[in-house]
Every structure is written in structure tokens, then in C-alpha cells.
Amino acid sequence: MFFPWLPVERLRLTRGHLFADNAGVPFAIVEKVKGALRLYAVDQEAARLGIERDMTLADARARVPRLDAYEYTPHDDHLWLERLADGCARYTPWVMLDAPDGLVLDVTGCTHLFGGEAQLCDDVTARFERLGVVTRHALAANPDAARALARYHSVGASEDEAVRRLPVAALGLDEEATTALKRAGLKTIGDVATRQLSAIAARFGTDAATQVRRIMGEADSPLTPRLVRQPLSVERRFAEPVAKTAFALTILGELAGEAMAVLEQRHEGGRRFEARFFRTDGLVQRLSVETGQPSRDIDAVMRLFRERIDALSDPIDPGFGFDLIRLGIPVAERLDAAQLKLEGGTVAEAELTQLIDRLSTRLGRNRVRRFAPRDRHLPEQAELMLPAMEPAPADTWSTPEQGEPPLRPIHLFDPPQPIDPVVSVPPDGPPRQFRWRRTLHEIARVEGPERIAPPWWTSRQAPTRDYYRVEDRRGRRFWIFRRGLYDEIEKPEWFIHGVFA
């Protein structure tokens, strides 16, 4: 399947606001090539006016002065193609991207579900048309032939004949090889295929020979489907589209029930759950939730889905309704039936993991953290904050020495905040007083220095730090440091790095 207008349609459908008040104005998507702005794609209106791709923008504007231009964003186009590919998952699990503007669907064994090949094609075309996307498609015995036939129109009594009539450009070789083939008088694939392939390979490169063999169905083409088959997936189709999100969620709950029953037989629990709502117009709404521990708890998973929906910036838009809802469990892990402790120990632990899951789903997994120690000298690098959903790291916290007061602050400023020592500082100690956040602190007690040198093996040599624990007259305890020794740096600066309890 080939989308001849993919970049312009993408822009029109995802950035509708751009075209709100200048509908019908021709536009093009431009790409910067060697310093000149060239057209990468043009819309139908511009094409009708004779604008073609690869023109420079200046030439095109000379012909059609009101031509609008937008920047080429390959990444957005790719994402859009992936969304379209997701929408095609309703026809077959084997959907491959044919970047930048095509999809290959392996419909072997799937056509009877739609009443035959022709009906399936009609359904695809109609669905994309409703969305506002023009498609060209072709069916063939092998993916390369189908791809070539979709892009380069050709007719023939049989598939083989049609393929043979295709121009050599349909081989998809690089420009040099294509021109060379044309110069040699080989205009169609049929011309090339009748020659000895060893000769073709010798003269035009092995790629040319391989491609011909593939397109004629003599060699296998590697297929890399976009989706690996999910370990478990349950779905429900509707004769009448479902337009209410609440009802769709009820159905999702029932699907979750079915999936959990299967998981229980397999002694597994899901770690990630993916719900997909297929809209009648071909778009797909995806929601996915994760749990910290493998889970078979339907209520807990549905609560997570509700949290996820609540957290969406714009609510799920059913459009004209959903006609297929699918729940996939891409990640599942072993989970044996748990025996409940009499005093409720397991229950309490499970409650905690559920709480972490819920908060992580609502706020994002990086907002709920656990601390892990790290063997580093610099205080700000001495610990990591990991998402709490991930399994707890190995416990290597050091235990403080008996009878020592706390040597590390409980709040750390990252980056450290500069302080103003106010009066001159004795060279071997901390300032007698300093100003921080517009308050003057008079130091009553000091301990230090604790010298912490940055790792010398890193290329950028940072100055050594001398840390002091200080207490001011009101009893506030701070951790301050001087950045740089006096012989290292002309005028070392002072910072506050943390506060003690």
C-alpha cells in the first residue's frame, strides 16, 4: 500500500489549525538541499498548477506566488506512518513499514475474514478515504512486487505480466543503477528479467540482480513485521460502533477478565497492559499502563487505566465510535498464586505496590522514586533516584559510625547555592559569617575541612572542595564548601551545599 500524498495529508490532518482560514491555497513541504530550499512534496492543488517535487521554492513561487511552504519533518511523517500502520493491525498482524510513505501488509490467510481479497482492499481504501487519506494499493504474491505495483501503475493479464511491464525504476535501486539500466536499453523489468542475471549482476551490481529475483518471486524477501506477536491479546469487535467511552471501558474490563483467566492458567501475571481502541475511521487510540509487580488483579489494572485516562490532557475521542477494542499484555512474568498471611503481611505489601503503580501511572514513572546508593565521592553524585516501580536495588547503604553526629545534610542543594562571606575569610577556615538568601548567619561552631576532590580521571579538572559543617548562633546547621584551594584558584568562591537537621 502506498500513500502518494503522505506528507501533505499528515500536515492537513494533524495540524488542522494551519489550514483553517486558507483552505484551497496550494502548499508544499520544503527541504533544504545544499543550501537551496527544494520542494519535498506538494499537495494536490499545487500539483494541478504544475508544481512538481524537487523544484526550488523560488522557481515554484515564481509560477504560483501564493504557494504556502512548510518545513519537512521526517520524524513526524514517520510517526504518522506508524499510526497508520497501527490502524492496519485490524487486517493482519503482519504490518511492515515501507518508509517513507508505504506499508506492506501480509494478508495471507486473513482475506476470508473480510470476504475475499477485493473486499479487503475496498475496506482499506474506504476506511482511509473517510480519514482523508488517499491510498494506492496492489496485491501480489511477494512483497516487492506488490510494493512496485502499488507505486508504478501497470496492467497485464496476469500478475507476472504486470510486473514485467513495470519500468526499471520500480526496482527501487539507486539513481545511478537505474540510469545505467535505462541507458543499456532495458526499459522494463521484463527486459531485465529475460537477460542472464549473472550478466546483470556483473554490470549493474548484485543489488540489481537480487532485486529482480525478488520481484519475480524467485528469491525470498526478508519481512520485518512492525509488531512482534504479543504473548497474549484479547479483542472484541462490534457490529455497531461504540461511541461512549464509559461503555468502552466496561468492555475493556471484560477483556481484562478474559486475559487474566488465561494468565492464571499460565501462572503468569502481566507487567504491562496495552489497550487499543480502533476507531471506525482507522485511527487508533493507545493506552498503556505498567505495574511494578506482575499482576492478575482486574480491578487494580482497570483503576490504572482510569488513572491514565484522567491524566490525559485531552480525553479519549471516540469520533464516530470504536469498532474494535483490543487488550494486549506484551510483558508478562511468572506469578504463582500467593498465600495470604494470617496477619495480612502480603496484603499490606500488595497494597503498597498498588499505591506506587497508581501514583506512577498518574504522575509519570519518574515522579515516584526510590533512592539507591552509588559509589561516588562527589556528594551530588553519591546517590541515584530510580523509579519506584522498578525492582528495589541492592541494599548497600553504609551505616553511620557510632556516636558521630550526622556528617551529611538531609537536604542537598543541586546545584549548590552561592553564599557571600561578607568579611574576609581566614585562609585556613570557613568565613566567620556569611549571607545566604539575604540573611546574615554568624557562625558559632565549625568542623572541617572534609576535603572532597573531584575524580582526577575525568578530563575536565574541577577544583577541589573543602567542606565544613557549621552551626550559626541560632542553631541552624549548614554544609558549606569552598570551591578550590587557595593555591589552585585566585579567589575561591563559597557555596552552601546542604542543610542538616
Next chain:
Amino acid sequence: MPESSASLSRLRRRVARIEGVRVSGGPARFATGHAAIDAWLGGGLARGRLHEVMADDSEDAGSLSGFAAMLALRIHARKPLLWLRTEAAERRAGKLYASGLGEIGLHGGDLILGLLGDDAALLKAANDAARCAGLGALIVESWGEPRLLDLTATRRLMLAAEASGVTVLLLRGEAHESPSVADTRWRVASAPSAALADGTAQGAPGHPAFDIELLRRRAGPAGRQWRVEWNREQCSFQPPERPALPGLVLPVAAG
């Protein structure tokens, strides 16, 4: 007036029943370890309730967090502690530093940090977390005067805490006293520590010390002040071992 006190206690029981509080025995309590405070509170602070800790000044942030973490340690020494705070709090008071919390006895692996975008999210998360019996304690850190944190919000937190048995510590930095249903309300400020001898005249900063004031208490008189010191090895509050060095501050009468 024996009969009026009997009818008063009947009335109290009726009100308590309406409020859904267990009448017999009262809530379980946890002691602070400081004998005078525990005696004053009748055995310690109530578990499964909401307690407020206030600090007047942003420079007391360390004492506020430290005191709360120490109370949480008194509640459950080795159960998960969930600490909820906003990003604004992190900017104002600094990041929580697990190595430093470890130095007052809180095990780094027991701490879970929830970082929220705003006060509304903070309260929502706090309400969910207070229902989770798997937690040892819940610390909710708020700075300034969030409009949302009113009587209703604290009542909701209190009900959740009573249902699950999780003790909730609500930290209020730079806030004025506002109506709340909290069981107790404390004000905490840093106090000069008992200096450790290190050969100098002043000595080195010692163990964490605070001036705490019981501002309000639901079930009895309040208005007392104590100076306490934290003992990490015994995981307990105690009166300062030695008086602070003379001449620096006026000593506060230890209660």
C-alpha cells in the same frame, strides 16, 4: 458536679460515635522517647492520626524534615516511608538526600519519594496514600499557604488515616496556623546543639537539636516547649545531654 461530668462524658461518647472514632481505650500511641513529653501526652502521639509540624522560616527546613523523619522512625523503624512533596518545595528547601537521612537512622531503602507538580496533586496523592495500610508513615510536605489545604482537606486526610492506621505527618513550612483537625500541632525550630569537643574553644556542631513547641492538641492542654536532641543509636528523642555552651543562647527550661 459529678452528675454533670457524667452526662458530659456521655455526650462526649455520643459525639465520638457520630464522628466514627473508637471510644474504648482510645488510639494506640507511639512514644517519643523523651520522658517529659511522653508523660505530658499520656504515652505519646496517637497512631493512625494526622499530626501537623510547622516551621516559621524556610531556613528551618532541615529541622522540619529532620524532626518529621525522626517521628516517622519512632512510628515504624523499618517500614516503607512515603514522602510527598511538591517541586516548589524541592526548589525552596533542597532535594532530599538519602545519605543524610541515613545519618539520622532512616534507612535509604525504606524511603519512597513522590514529587508532585502542584498542591492539588499533592493533596490527591496524599489522600490515596493515607489509605494504604502498607506504609509505615506518610509525610506530606507543603510550603506556604495552599488555599486547598483547609479544614475539609485535613478532615479527609484524618479519616483516611484512621481507616488505614497510617500515621500522617503534615509538614507546613512558612505557614500560619490555620483551622485543621490534626491531633497535635507542633512548631519546630533549630536549636544550638551540644558542642562536641574537638580541641577548639567553641567545639564542633553536635547531634541534631530542636526547640519544639506543642501548639495545639485535640485531647488536652497544649502550649508547652521542650528542647530535644535526637539519639540515632537508640532511635529516640532525649533531653540534651549537656547544656549548650553558655553565653550563646538563653537556655530554655527543659520540661
